[in-house]
Amino acid sequence: MALQMLLFWMLVLVTCSVNAFALASNVISNSCPEDCGNNVSIPYPFGVGNGCYVGDWFEIVCRNDTYNDLEFPKSFLKRFNLEVLEIDIDAATVRVRYPIFSSCTGGMDRKKNQELEKSPFIFSSYNNSFVAMGCNNSASMWSLPEESISYGGCKSPCDRGPFRNGSRCNGTNCCQTTIPSNLHAFTTTIEPTSSKYCNYAFLVDQDWFENNFTMPNPTMSVPVVLEWGLDVTSFYSLPTMKNATAREYKDSTYFCRYDYPTIGNSMSSRDSTKGCRCRRGYRGNPYLLGGCEDIDECADPFLNYCTNTRCENTEGYFRCVAAKNIRPFIIIGVSASLGVLFLIFGGWWSYKVIKKRMRIKRKEKLFKQKCELLLEQQLSTNNKDSVENTKLFNSKELEKATDRFSADRIIGHGGQGTVYKGMLADGRIVAIKKSNVIDEEKLQEFINEVVILSQINHRNVVKLLGCCLEIEVSLLVYEFIPNGTLAQYIIGQNEEFPPTWDMRLRIAIEVAGALFYLHSAASSPIYHRDIKSTNILLDDKYRAKVADFGISRSVAIDQTHLSTLVHGTFGYVDPEYFRSGQFTDKSDVYSFGVVLAELLTGEKAISSSRTRDTKSLAAFFVSSMEGNNLFDILDNRVLKEAEKEKIIAVANLAKRCLNLNGKERPSMKEVGRELEANQMTPKVSTLKDKYGEIEDVGIEISKEYDVVSISTTSGMDGIRPDL
Template sequence: MLPSSLLLTMLFTATVVASPVSLPAGCPSKCGYITVPYPFGLTPNCSLDEGFQLLCVDSRLFHDANIEITDIDLSQGQAKAWVNMSSECFDTTGRSMPSSQTLIDLMDSPYSVSSAHNNFTAIGCDTVTTLNATNGNSSKVAGCLSICADMANLNYDGLCYGGGCCQTAIPTGFKSFQVTISSYRRCGRSAPNSCSYAFIASNGWSLLNTSDPNISVPIMLDWSIGHARCKEAQEDPTSYACSRNSICRDSGSGHGYFCLCSHEGNPGNPGNPYMENGCQDPHHPPTSKSEIIIISTTSTGGSFLVLLITVASWRLLKERNVKKRKEKNFDRNLELLRKEQSSSDANLIERMKTYDLDELKKATNNFDKTRIVGRGGHGHVYKGILSDQRVVAIKRPKITDEAELGQFINEVFILSQTNHRNVVTFFGCCLETEVPLLVFEFISGGTLRDHLIDNQRYSPLSFKDRLRIATEVARAIHYLHSEASTTIFHRDIKSSNILLDERNTAKLSDFGASRSVPLERTSITTMVQGTYGYLDPEYHQTGRLTEKSDVYSFGVIMVELLTGRIATPYQQNSMAKYLVMDFLESLKENSLFKILDPQVLKEGTAEEVESFARVAQICLRLSGSERPAMKEVGEMLEAMRTKRVVDEDDKMISKNRDISLAGALSLETSGGSRRRQYYSERLLKDSGNSLSENSGVTSNLGHTSSSLSSWRSSKRQHSTEIELQLSGEWPR
């Protein structure tokens, strides 16, 4: 009979180490002089999955067309890559020269830019740089300002001392980065080869040759297996990637893991820990398959009894460990929620619905990939059907660091305090996972961003719908600012966070970046966070978050609704680069109708479109004090909608006029005119409480534009020319 200890060893080895593979014959392992070790590969079926498949072009190794790989380190879970840097150059006459731009997109790949081994650097004498880091719907913005007296005397040797260069850290765990450069003072551009540079580069690398703006720079990438950390990954032997004689290490990116060959638990052995028998123990050579077969066939019946008992014991032990982990996660998450809870919301947590993890697994068919309806840098959204037949959306995180946990706890706390028809309904959460799972109402119509750019999948939005959507979003933001149980600043208002149901009713979503503010305070100072293109420039500069920061972002949404363009496009072309700047310039040059969406041109009257544009314009003031409150914005949009309804009523009455009913119809028409007068007077009265009543606007804008002009006149701190110049200096 086999010793029970040997059976246990064989059993647990087979259970924990199940996924390492033998590669099929003919898999290439070289690209030029670069070795490509598994889990990476050059052809289908030769890599762990599609994310690890690389391209070999002319003996050069690429992740994609923009990222070249020159080294892969299995022992550190890192790879060395080369990317373009951003540059802005001018000739001796001050004219812009061809430049390059840093655009790193690692979404849906195993890579992320290492925050520990890279930094963000800018070089120049008149340079403002912005680093926009995104993970799906989540984003962070960093940047720095570089100033010096004379570019010719710039002496940069890789170290920044504050003159002519600046550096800042890279946010952890992000997969996509865009670097932009703009001028701070609009001066210092007359020196020969006058250039500004901005780049992400590995620590210690220096840009010594500043004459070539198209040079590539090295960066270090973290790569990892999956999204689960070691502890969780080891519980699923069907997907765990580490082989025998190896150990697991959590990736420094904040998600996933990598493997190391080891001896007696200590890393350092040579070999490939992802291959079957890839890690060799010098003292215990691996048992061959034929030996295992011989041992198995010579076992007696008692051995099988021991094996059955062992399997049953292992299953019981696993179930107990899973239960303990659920209880531990539940207690920790509940404690974090209680810390967020204020004394005025003492019963908030008790009222919150909590779901069992098993229930949500059943609702999503164990989180089957076919149930994914949304993907982001922080996780996936699954469609689920609960036991009561309710269709829900379940937000499941895939990053499990402390910062991510704090963001989800914050989102749970914020959502539990909201109840508005234009804010996505929060049903509850599951606290049994390391980071809570969030359960929402399922919104089937996609995002506003999808509707604006995907004309193949969605019908164009009518101007009437665009006006209604803007009004509904304004209501939702006003509710957060003034009517919720605590003041809430959303901080990440953008078209991809506005969901539309089957009737195109707007629902504001994604509160991970939101902040609740005590009622007696009007602002908080916090780390700048938001999405490039929607970020309030005043908040970006000062770190001071106010309700007017959301007003600015809403103004960008209004411009998107007017133009059908998105503020954060991926394509690199000048027409899509600065949406807000193009919009403000069109107002100055009376060329607004040249940038409008065809559907808006077709259905909106000149008066409606111009009024809508003026509301957007005042929301986009550089100074927050010059912007209206969301209540006032909502009232202006409501008045525009009401006026449109009255006009449509009058047109219908006129169309159906009949001579035999001339008298009655005359009274109806008179009544329609009286309604028009009433609503116009109401608009002036409502807006007059907060807006001055100065005149002096184009006559065809009507009463709505008169009110807007009054607002602009009373609140303006800069001339139109100065406003446009300042707007151009801020990256949108």
């Protein structure tokens, strides 16, 4: 009797530990529809009917559409009323049909896209592109609800005619760009145009657009990929799951991540695993009880490597077992091998000789190609002597300096490439940047950086020591800067050498001096085009060194702007440059203003922790000043060490740099002078004698700004188009 009671309570404990998700999976595996009568499979956590889906956001409804008196069954996400084209459990994506936005009036039009707000779905930045089509169509994406942040956009060129079938984005009436991650909602804006044809702006699945799109019309819908995530803790009630310190829950067939936000909050980026996945060696649906089934690798020759042996399938894997009657074949093989050993050795020696000759010829070809590009850039910049003085390293020397580009030598990653720490034969410590991609565009950026840096001789600009022209990928050799980036220094708050107010002010002065030199004192004006705190390095004495000139450009002395496709980094790009495509020296001033705001606040240029309309530090900083809340957002060390008068002066200067009208911004020469004047200003004892109580400081900030700036209402809110 006691044994029976013990077994009974053990059974109760096991039953109670089974989660609600597993119970639901038992129900849906037997009674829930697998599709709507079409070719779209509906796996759990999606479902049709009560009890067949994990939550209301994942409910699918089936409808029939009639065309030419024929009915076609379709699947729809009920909460969004969007037709479902495909659900991918492994990738955590759902492909839907989404309407395009069109404007046929010639005026400004906009559309709010906020169906996904507070849902577990986002628009996939990995799969989708933002496309604008039409004659001189300027279309863009803006944040909701205030439409104060620009997410991106582009302007399509015009061929003086309507769309042509099959044109897509081949440079005529069309342009496309990427979209930001974690995008739930946005406003699409089409600028006014004199074209008599319709203009379009829409999100679209990039693969479908490249292979299937022909010509738009105002009523059509196109495929768009949505990513989704789940709070896995809602599925599991096991005590080991709830109290675990690890960030995963797993068993022999599947694993789950469970440190994700709940439905309605912003989700993680695509690089993070969402929900559950079957383990390697299993396939199926990890959200169903027993849904991950073993793969028979032996049934598919591409899944096993058992060539001359017998394959035996095991749980989650396979093994190769020697065949029973292969001994005669082994004897024959060994005998034949002895007979052809000499031939094999001779063939191998010949192959090595031929390969070496091919490698030498390829190096000679690459060297010639890059030298020709360098010569072309030299002639266009009138900088032949400085480029010729750039040292040319050979590939073997740089491989030896970095232990064959060992992962242990990596000191940084970036959009342009990977940076390694190396030691040359003469004992010098250097930084070697190796390009990530082998293509013509990266080669042009490589040549451009060599030519630009060869023109510059400034103590606050990183020095180029040389380059390598022998191999496919680009290699640039710089002086080694030991103390990392300004971003790491500000955010990390180095305890041994903390970022004091004097250090911050000195770094700002040094960067301003370097930019003034580029704009005014170099042999020809240079626009950096990517000023940000991660491109400002700190040497052994924490002096600033401006780096990364891959997208920089030289301009003629009498040239006022540079017309290019928009390049740069979100949070630092000048809104005026984004809208017009014209980069000026004042665009670098705007980016410097963002860096100055980072130095004052210790905040990142873009942060998801702030509210939707102040994710941009520029917008957050300006709105805080206009709301008399400057001292609420400053870094604690700045508040503790700096005098309020000096803080106000630097903050006003940053605000002027962030003015949405480029003409209203100061030049880098003026910025440098004002910062140096602030540094040299005698120390004042208190702020109270001039401003009264601290509560009145915010009012005085606005008064001082009225004197130094024409516009007191500018801010990131001013970026949005006129209604």
